[in-house]
Amino acid sequence: MGSAADISEIRQAIAEHKGCGTSGGRGKASCGSQAGRGDLPTAIWEKVKNHPCYSEEAHHHYARMHVAVAPACNIQCNYCNRKYDCANESRPGVVSEKLTPEQAAKKMLAVASTIPQMTVLGIAGPGDPLANPEKTFKTFELVAKAAPDIKLCLSTNGLVLPDHVDTIAGLNIGHVTITINMIDPQIGAKIYPWIFFSHKRYTGLEAAKILGDRQLQGLEMLTERGILCKINSVMIPGINDQHLVEVNKAVKLRGAFLHNIMPLISAPQHGTVFGLKGQRGPTAQELKALQDACEGKMNMMRHCRQCRADAVGLLGEDRSAEFTTEKIMAMNVKYDLKTRKAYQAKVEEERVAKVAAKQDQLADLAGEMSDINLLVAVATKGSGLINEHFGHAKEFQVYELSKSGAKFVGHRRADRYCQGGYGEEGSLTMIIHAINDCHAVFVAKIGGCPKSDLIKAGIEPVDQYAHEFIEKSAIAWFKSYLEKVQSGEIPHVERGGEGIRQGALVSAA
Numbered sequence: 001m002g003s004a005a006d007i008s009e010i011r012q013a014i015a016e017h018k019g020c021g022t023s024g025g026r027g028k029a030s031c032g033s034q035a036g037r038g039d040l041p042t043a044i045w046e047k048v049k050n051h052p053c054y055s056e057e058a059h060h061h062y063a064r065m066h067v068a069v070a071p072a073c074n075i076q077c078n079y080c081n082r083k084y085d086c087a088n089e090s091r092p093g094v095v096s097e098k099l100t101p102e103q104a105a106k107k108m109l110a111v112a113s114t115i116p117q118m119t120v121l122g123i124a125g126p127g128d129p130l131a132n133p134e135k136t137f138k139t140f141e142l143v144a145k146a147a148p149d150i151k152l153c154l155s156t157n158g159l160v161l162p163d164h165v166d167t168i169a170g171l172n173i174g175h176v177t178i179t180i181n182m183i184d185p186q187i188g189a190k191i192y193p194w195i196f197f198s199h200k201r202y203t204g205l206e207a208a209k210i211l212g213d214r215q216l217q218g219l220e221m222l223t224e225r226g227i228l229c230k231i232n233s234v235m236i237p238g239i240n241d242q243h244l245v246e247v248n249k250a251v252k253l254r255g256a257f258l259h260n261i262m263p264l265i266s267a268p269q270h271g272t273v274f275g276l277k278g279q280r281g282p283t284a285q286e287l288k289a290l291q292d293a294c295e296g297k298m299n300m301m302r303h304c305r306q307c308r309a310d311a312v313g314l315l316g317e318d319r320s321a322e323f324t325t326e327k328i329m330a331m332n333v334k335y336d337l338k339t340r341k342a343y344q345a346k347v348e349e350e351r352v353a354k355v356a357a358k359q360d361q362l363a364d365l366a367g368e369m370s371d372i373n374l375l376v377a378v379a380t381k382g383s384g385l386i387n388e389h390f391g392h393a394k395e396f397q398v399y400e401l402s403k404s405g406a407k408f409v410g411h412r413r414a415d416r417y418c419q420g421g422y423g424e425e426g427s428l429t430m431i432i433h434a435i436n437d438c439h440a441v442f443v444a445k446i447g448g449c450p451k452s453d454l455i456k457a458g459i460e461p462v463d464q465y466a467h468e469f470i471e472k473s474a475i476a477w478f479k480s481y482l483e484k485v486q487s488g489e490i491p492h493v494e495r496g497g498e499g500i501r502q503g504a505l506v507s508a509a
């Protein structure tokens with residue numbers, strides 16, 4: 001737990017400004033800008049600067065890992081099938097390898113010594129971490145002892161959170177995510193068929209009321225102690241989509257730092273109540289509209305990858321297969337803090353260079369009056385660079401460009417087009433569908449066939465900025481686009497997209 005001065009600094013800073021979850025363009029000197037620290041107080045900056053979920057900018061550079069030590073759960077969500085990981089922070093249909101706390105600590109050391117930019121250990125399932133308090137807290141204890149530089153992060157449905165706040169603070173767990181999908185029990189009853197609380201099973205409105213009250217109480221107790229809280233909400237069209245604006249206000253009022261509205265991913269094969277009923281998830285456009293509507297009230301996370309309970313690596317990449325229990329038990333691990341720090345110092349230099357490049361480019365947009373606002377997609381492997389081939393990309397990051405600069409607004413998953421020597425036509429159609437509200441796609445390299453299909457679909461393939469910084473390049477391209485429009489060389493055409501359903505394009509990986 002931080003000092004009293006730190007706690008009051010954190011609470012005041014959260015109340016006063018928009019924090020680090022967003023990525024802004026020109027003029028946002030706060031942590032919301034990708035310029036890094038901005039006006040963030042030291043206590044918060046220290047917590048977010050290298051946490052890939054709490055800072056959009058950090059997620060290009062720093063990795064997290066999850067350890068799946070918590071199998072049990074104390075509630076039932078209609079978007080969850082217990083055969084799989086907790087869907088509050090995972091993609092449905094994924095099963096993680098369960099670990100003991102000792103195995104988890106060994107795995108953390110193995111990952112930290114292999115991936116020096118891994119800075120956060122999270123426990124997010126496969127059930128609810130606080131429904132498994134002994135295993136969860138024992139793991140955090142072992143990790144803190146073995147690697148004091150690693151940030152500890154916990155994700156919970158919040159039902160028993162108030163009972164564990166003191167332990168969380170005592171163990172120096174600095175980041176807690178609570179999944180809050182409603183503050184109205186009438187809505188909650190449509191999402192949660194039952195909870196198990198104080199040795200008793202509750203259903204219907206009563207269950208939803210207990211859960212909602214406990215979640216908000218837990219949030220208040222955490223923020224009072226200076227612990228940074230993120231709220232996850234699953235957007236379920238027709239059930240809680242409009243209501244999430246009210247949830248957003250309620251959690252902001254109670255000191256939440258960041259709100260992550262995630263799309264419901266439901267498919268009949270996941271065997272969930274919603275999947276079997278045919279409940280659809282939101283389109284990318286619906287999700288963005290809701291995030292935009294909430295952003296005025298607090299900072300929104302838009303870079304969540306709904307990762308699995310044993311995820312390892314940068315958000316969006318999955319290196320869990322390199323660290324199976326069998327492999328880590330056979331590894332000779334040496335935790336070298338000095339090497340990790342040296343590597344991270346290099347990462348920081350890279351971040352500073354990236355920010356400087358973007359600032360230079362932004363200066364070129366100064367005085368720009370155009371109200372044109374458009375989206376572009378980017379193929380990237382990380383580090384904030386355009387460094388992925390079109391054919392190898394399994395997701396595209398989406399940036400909104402306007403006279404204020406380049407702002408990260410989400411990502412679109414896709415099946416990879418290149419299948420080792422040949423291009424998969426079905427994948428190409430899906431990729432074009434996934435990014436059809438974008439004016440351009442930035443890639444490190446692209447072949448002739450996909451290039452011409454993209455052009456036919458009205459999406460400009462851009463490979464001239466290969467291996468350069470994303471935002472700087474996007475701003476440069478946007479400037480030249482505006483010049484062409486203003487000179488009459490090309491018309492500006494609005495691209496609305498056709499309503500891609502989030503999750504519909506999830507690859508099997």
Ligand code: CLF
Pocket residue numbers: 052053064065066089090120121122123124153154155175177230260303304305306307315
């Ligand atoms: Fe893990 Fe969650 Fe901590 Fe991040 S994930 S426990 S806050 S370290 Fe991040 Fe993954 Fe989204 Fe979670 S991208 S699912 S928000």
Ligand code: SF4
Pocket residue numbers: 073074075076077079080081082085086087088126127128157
């Ligand atoms: Fe499933 Fe997680 Fe909900 Fe529990 S809290 S029912 S594991 S989604």
